[in-house]
Amino acid sequence: MAYDYQYVKEKTQEGYTFPSHRLKRTCEPDRVPLVFVACGSFSPITYLHLRMFPMARDHARNEGFDVIGGFLSPVSDAYKKRGLAPAHHRIRMCELATENSSKWLMVDPWEAESPTYIPTARVLDHFNYEINEVMGGIECADGTRKPAKIVLLAGADLVQTLSTPDLWDARDVDHILGRYGVFVLERQGTELDSALVSLKQWEENIHVIRQVINNDISSTKVRLLLKRRMSIDYLIPDDVVSYIYEHNLYRDLDQPSDTKGKEKAEPSSAIAGLAKG
Ligand SMILES: Nc1ncnc2c1ncn2[C@@H]1O[C@H](COP(=O)(O)OP(=O)(O)OP(=O)(O)O)[C@@H](O)[C@H]1O
Ligand SMILES: NC(=O)c1ccc[n+]([C@@H]2O[C@H](COP(=O)(O)O)[C@@H](O)[C@H]2O)c1
Numbered sequence: 001m002a003y004d005y006q007y008v009k010e011k012t013q014e015g016y017t018f019p020s021h022r023l024k025r026t027c028e029p030d031r032v033p034l035v036f037v038a039c040g041s042f043s044p045i046t047y048l049h050l051r052m053f054p055m056a057r058d059h060a061r062n063e064g065f066d067v068i069g070g071f072l073s074p075v076s077d078a079y080k081k082r083g084l085a086p087a088h089h090r091i092r093m094c095e096l097a098t099e100n101s102s103k104w105l106m107v108d109p110w111e112a113e114s115p116t117y118i119p120t121a122r123v124l125d126h127f128n129y130e131i132n133e134v135m136g137g138i139e140c141a142d143g144t145r146k147p148a149k150i151v152l153l154a155g156a157d158l159v160q161t162l163s164t165p166d167l168w169d170a171r172d173v174d175h176i177l178g179r180y181g182v183f184v185l186e187r188q189g190t191e192l193d194s195a196l197v198s199l200k201q202w203e204e205n206i207h208v209i210r211q212v213i214n215n216d217i218s219s220t221k222v223r224l225l226l227k228r229r230m231s232i233d234y235l236i237p238d239d240v241v242s243y244i245y246e247h248n249l250y251r252d253l254d255q256p257s258d259t260k261g262k263e264k265a266e267p268s269s270a271i272a273g274l275a276k277g
Contacts, residue, residue, distance in 0.1 A: 005133065008126040011114055018130040019106045024068035026139050027146055031066035033138040036153040036183065037127050039111070039120050041219060042074045043084050044244060045097045046236050048217045053105055056153050056183045059209045068138060068148060070105045071127065072098070078117040083223050085249050087112040096239040121172035124150055124180045151207075152182040156190035159206075163198040174202075181205035188216040226250040 027033040036056055042049060053070045060067050074090045075081075084090070087109075094107040111123050118126075127150045131137070137145040159182060162173050176182065177199060184206060186192050192208065199206060217235055225232050227250065232241055244250065 003125075003128075005125065005129045007122055008129050011116075011118060011122070011126070012110065013113060016110060016113075018110070018134070019071075019108055020069075020130070020135065022069060022102075022104050022106050023131070024066075024104070024138075026141070027068065027148075028066040029141045031064055033068045033146055033148040034060055034065040035068060035127060035131060035148050035150050036060075036070040037073055037124060037150060038071070038153040039073050039123055040075065040154075040158075041079070041081055041084055042072060042090050042094055043081075043219050044090070044093050044222060044236055044240055044249070045072070046217045046219060046222060048215045050097060050101070050105070050237075051215065052153055052155070052185050053102075055185060055209050055211070059183065059207060063207065065149070067104070070153070072105065072107045073110070073123055074107075074112040076112055076114045076117055078115065083220065083250070089243075089247060089249060093240045093243055096243055097237045100239075101237065119169070119172055120152065121169075121175040124152060124176060128180075150180050152176060152180060153185075154182055155185050156187040156192040156195065159184045159192070159199070160190050160195040163195070173199075177202035177205050181207070183207045183209060185209045186211050188214060223250045 023035075024033075036053060038049065038052060040049065049072070057067045057070070072094045074087060074094060075084070077084065077087045085093075091107060091109045091112050098105040098107060108127075110126055111118050131150065132147045137147045140146055161167050162177075181202075182205065184192065186209065196203070196206065196208070222232050222235055225235075226244065232244070
């Protein structure tokens with residue numbers, strides 16, 4: 001039975017155009033075309049968020065995939081997480097971070113511009129719809145067309161939350177890991193192996209990327225440095241640094257907001273480390 005894309009069609013705003021300008025339109029023979037979709041706050045985007053993509057691409061090539069593109073999909077303002085700059089700023093910072101430094105990364109504003117929160121399972125449906133239904137998949141060397149495999153690209157902390165029932169609907173977890181799959185990057189402070197135990201039934205669709213060079217940057221730490229008027233140079237792309245200063249972002253994190261206080265508790269050691277400067 002054909003999949004019903006009613007939800008994604010309804011959430012697509014008038015005037016929206018799917019960014020496909022950097023998507024490779026052909027696929028190497030004998031390889032499965034693959035598209036990475038990284039969902040997150042990106043408030044602000046860091047070098048680690050960007051670095052996730054080449055690390056994942058190296059891993060995917062060894063597993064027989066042909067990576068044809070990568071997307072950043074910032075979450076909508078309706079997520080109401082503390083520290084979330086307005087969506088238009090987060091979209092623009094992601095664009096600044098990728099437009100001159102990458103030939104295959106794109107920023108999709110579809111999720112970020114939605115007035116309502118869109119669960120990650122539906123975000124992946126949107127990519128599947130645009131690439132495999134609207135575009136009709138990817139052309140192969142012999143002239144036939146193959147569907148691209150759409151996968152979630154995430155850090156271990158996100159994957160660890162998948163077994164938290166009040167955060168993720170069980171049907172969505174099955175949809176994400178069964179229908180699509182995930183490339184998961186290990187992250188300091190997250191016990192990935194134990195997190196994967198409860199996701200064993202989908203293990204064939206879970207690809208674990210080990211970090212050869214550990215990088216524990218987080219947006220939270222960048223915001224904390226800004227709040228303390230400390231430098232964020234060389235932690236995030238220069239154009240994004242300039243954009244943050246130009247728009248005076250992340251200065252008033254203590255102000256009351258309508259957030260639900262979802263910001264992760266910052267480990268006291270990290271705060272102490274930052275304070276030493
Ligand atoms: N240092 C890191 N190592 C591995 N994965 C990471 C790292 N930083 C971010 N990610 C992953 O990037 C994706 C986007 O995450 P998000 O925007 O929430 O970043 P974050 O830096 O964790 O943000 P915040 O600090 O605001 O919670 C998530 O899948 C997250 O797990
Ligand atoms: N039910 C869901 O679909 C669900 C639950 C929690 C987080 N997420 C996604 O995970 C990403 C990262 O979230 P955090 O920044 O809260 O770690 C966001 O893109 C968010 O939309 C999705």
